[in-house]
């Protein structure tokens with residue numbers, strides 16, 4: 260239990276809970292001396308930093324696993340797939356420590372575009388930050404490779420080896436849209452290095468793809484490692500993006516058709 264403000268003489272208005280002096284450290288004095296504890300505001304600050312570091316796209320910021328709808332898909336097969344993918348994510352969050360010990364991530368895939376793969380992967384990342392203060396980072400495969408390529412021009416201030424090492428050491432990496440395009444030999448070598456490093460160090464990688472692992476247009480050495488480090492989760496084959504687009508455009512048309520004069 261956190262001590263009350265009265266028990267923490269160093270409290271100032273810099274702490275949102277009015278418990279510490281804003282440093283995140285509580286000094287609790289008693290007759291037996293002083294004891295040091297961490298304040299609740301320190302956990303909040305770490306979470307805020309984690310969310311910033313995660314670099315989750317605007318569209319998916321703050322999304323929760325519970326908000327993933329399973330009844331929006333028109334076919335019963337897709338509704339079943341959505342429900343079991345959602346269950347897999349919930350099970351993963353609840354068993355995160357076991358998954359870390361095993362070095363197992365998830366591999367979300369379906370051929371359909373817009374069916375919820377990125378949303379599931381990112382909601383999982385959000386949940387791991389919120390529940391465990393995990394270090395999570397989102398990127399797309401193309402962006403990651405471009406960033407590494409940019410190190411040649413020294414645009415990022417880091418060397419290629421440094422960026423590869425940074426990416427390899429992130430606790431949970433969400434690698435969106437893997438393996439749809441056949442990469443160049445250079446890109447494949449970089450991907451191999453990152454994936455291999457992550458596998459041997461039991462880092463968690465969450466993949467999304469429009470292809471199953473067998474179908475990926477990647478070297479067999481990479482596919483073999485992905486099979487080892489991520490459990491496949493089949494996703495629905497219906498585009499919710501398309502449904503959202505129709506609904507939003509209908510809404511906009513309704514707004515646009517109301518006016519007949521510029522006000």
Ligand SMILES: Nc1ncnc2c1ncn2[C@@H]1O[C@H](COP(=O)(O)OP(=O)(O)OP(=O)(O)O)[C@@H](O)[C@H]1O
Pocket residue numbers: 318326327328329331341371372373374375376377378379436467468469499500503
């Ligand atoms: N089950 C769902 N419940 C609520 N919103 C959903 C669901 N599935 C998808 N969406 C929404 O539909 C849009 C497309 O989803 P998302 O980007 O996750 O699809 P995707 O499968 O990753 O597509 P792509 O294959 O093109 O990468 C997003 O705005 C997402 O929030």
Ligand SMILES: [Mg+2]
Pocket residue numbers: 376377378435436467
């Ligand atoms: Mg996607």
Ligand SMILES: [Zn+2]
Pocket residue numbers: 274275276277278279280281282283284298299300301
């Ligand atoms: Zn505090």
